[in-house]
Amino acid sequence: MDNLVQMEWANAAGLWVGFIFTLLIFSALLGDHLLARLAQYVLVGAVLGYAVVVTWQSILASDVVTSLRTAPQEKPWHWIPVLLAVVMTIAGLERIFAQGRAPSRRSATWGHVLRALGAIPALALVSIGAAVTLVGAVQGTLTPQFLSAARSDLTWGAEGPGPITSILVLVLTVTALLFFVIDADRHLEQQPIWIQRPVRVLLWFGQRALWLAAGALFARLLASRLSLLAAELAHWSYTLQSTTLGQMLERWWRIVIGA
């Protein structure tokens, strides 16, 4: 089968399959219809299937599994993740296949036991993920960004626009942070007026700063999406120009526009 695909005609077939598939996906712009949905379902199926293959092979190629296959007794602690994975798999499969079914008394008992066992590796995974995220956020974002904002590159007596920019950056950082964490109606309701007024002014600045930033972000996003469309158009125009049909269409078009 692999030899078949390496033949020249397979490349041409792949090109046209890809082109037709692209047109079907793009046809979703015209509205939700069967062919566009079919293309989306096929894409999802292919992506999921590919993910399964890549994941399975990466698990098999991992150091843990490789060492167990070559020398199972050498590092016995490597059996722990394998055991946990097996337990999680069985418990997960039981849970998946039990959906929508009324359980019998016996299967409910087993299900309960499996779920309790399967919860351990699942919760361990979630816990590690949460811990990693939390520690990373503190070490990699909160601390360095706070220190950078606090330093603010302000030097007394410096001339030029530098100090003004530094002050502006500091003020906007603080006001944006305040706007992010303070709900004016809820938090300021009970406060005296001499607190409410200045805080509301700061929140006003923070909100405007965020709106400006959102506009800038939108502009950069637009450039990004235009790049994707441009690349797609460039790819297909370049690819189809080398085909007979593409050359015919190009000749016809030049006649139409009088070029």
Next chain:
Amino acid sequence: MQRRASARTNWLFVLLFLVALIFVGVTRLDGVPMATLLRETGFEWVIILAGVALLLGVVNVIWFHIRRILKGERDWMLSLALLAVLTAVVGTGLLSPAGMVSPLLEWIFDALIAPGQAALYAMLVFFMAAAAFQYLRVGRRGGTWMLLGFLLVLLVQTPFDAAALGLGGTMGRLADAARWFLDAPVMAALRGVLLGSALALLVTGCRFLLGKI
């Protein structure tokens, strides 16, 4: 009984979370001999479990579509197409001796996956135009400010030939203003957002732990 079971699960999670915090903290320490070994071994295990979890997720999707087909629900034929393609790709990848780099799998990637994903994302610009029509309006709350920020950056990032249009000097000054705009006010506002979200994460974690201990 349900409450007891979920209470047990909550406490197990809190315990595992604490252990995970200590584990992650230790692996980030400099000068601790075991840190590197713990990190390499521990995260190797995590990668294996995460891979298995991903595979279970795919099985869940497969089962969902099988149930849809068996019940004859709406779009069951599309589910059948999805499963057929999935099975073909998995079969190709797992049965071929070359595995991930087998020519047939590469062909599927080049003919279906790559063009399909690229086309899907290339369509986004049309929806962005619709969003711009809807939200970048002077009368809308915040619309004027967003429009200002948007126009300044858009004008400068678009590759016009400013000299040919007779705007050489103006565009140069505008470009400097845009660079300053992105590096100062926009950066400051987004730093505020970063700090806010990191703080929120920290507070949530502490609240979870202190609420349970």
Next chain:
Amino acid sequence: MTTTLCPHCGAPNRIGATFCNRCGADLRAPDTDADRLQDATVSPGETPSSISASGARPQGVEGEQPWLDPDFLGADDVPFEPEEEADTLGGITPPTPAPRLVSGVQGLLEPLRIAALPEERTSSVPPTSGESLFNAPQMRQVRQWMMEDAFVGIEVQPATSSTPKLWLPWIFLLMGMGILLPLLWSPPPLLGEPIRWEGVESAFQAIDALPPGALVQVLWAYDPATAGEMELLAAPVLRHLQKRQATLDVVSLLPNGPATARRLFASLAEARAPELLEIPVQSTIDVRFLPGGAVALPSLGSVRSRLAVVLAAQAEDVQHWLEQVAPLNRAAVVAVTAAGADPPLRPYLQSGQLVGLVSGFDGAYHYAQFLDEPLTPAELNRTRFQFTVQQYGALTVVLIIALGNFALLLRGKQEHG
């Protein structure tokens, strides 16, 4: 046309109608005399909801409308049970099948079953012994209200006409024409140089300063979905790394990442300029996939690299690297990202966590300029396409925004004038 009133909801129906137009009640059944509701009591063992509004079991329950039977269970219907199956709970009886919250709503659909209600009073008696809270006409009114659309007591203004209607097909058409027509008609080029944002030059210098053979970690965080833009960026950066004879350790967190990387490396190898052929480059580049997303990243912290290059379509991937790996191996980080990921990463560039930031088609253009290499015909074609689409795409979007604001202005004038 003469009409008859539905005994359940009071809606008028034409004479001879089989089912009520509003609530679907069977109009052929003899009138159950709504006045009997006043004398209705809850008999022992019967839940309150099992009594229909007319005070008696609906007619034809066993035959034509079995779903009206409060104890009716459908073909594959199961009583709702909590997630942890109750019959494993050491003798405690499972909850009774959920009584219908909405009964007497007749029709072709099965009545809505929400959940098991806590502690139904199975032998409850209405508060006023033997009398219901409402009389028959009041009950009919209540049912009518429940079946009508909700409304508020004040007069509701019609949907505001000050917002111009969004008609997607027109916007899509305008956008499509604005981009395709210039490409098809090749207007005179008014293309200039895009702006050079901060961070491109420092990224170039960071890579240029690498000694030969230096280990560089590469996080491949994009797949074919965003390859259109990312390859504009990744190609010059990877060519530069190859020129510096760096040893690359490439890792991806996306299943499609390794295949995407292999293709780009293959095309770079094919397109290598003759003068670069003497420079030895890494013979094989093995791209690994790590499942688990950001959780898997700390495992890369043990790699002592000189530099890390993050090729990412989203800012989050660069953030994850800066949070999970950079604090461990303390290698300098260069981010090569899509244009949309640029603003959220500016704080990291300003704080020094990133030594360089190359983003968007403009960043790719300027990085290639720094490399000072002649562009191949394919690259020239791609660049021309990019610039033309950016220019006319931006103009079209500005036009669309102007149309939206203009329409808003017009509507505002019409309303006030």
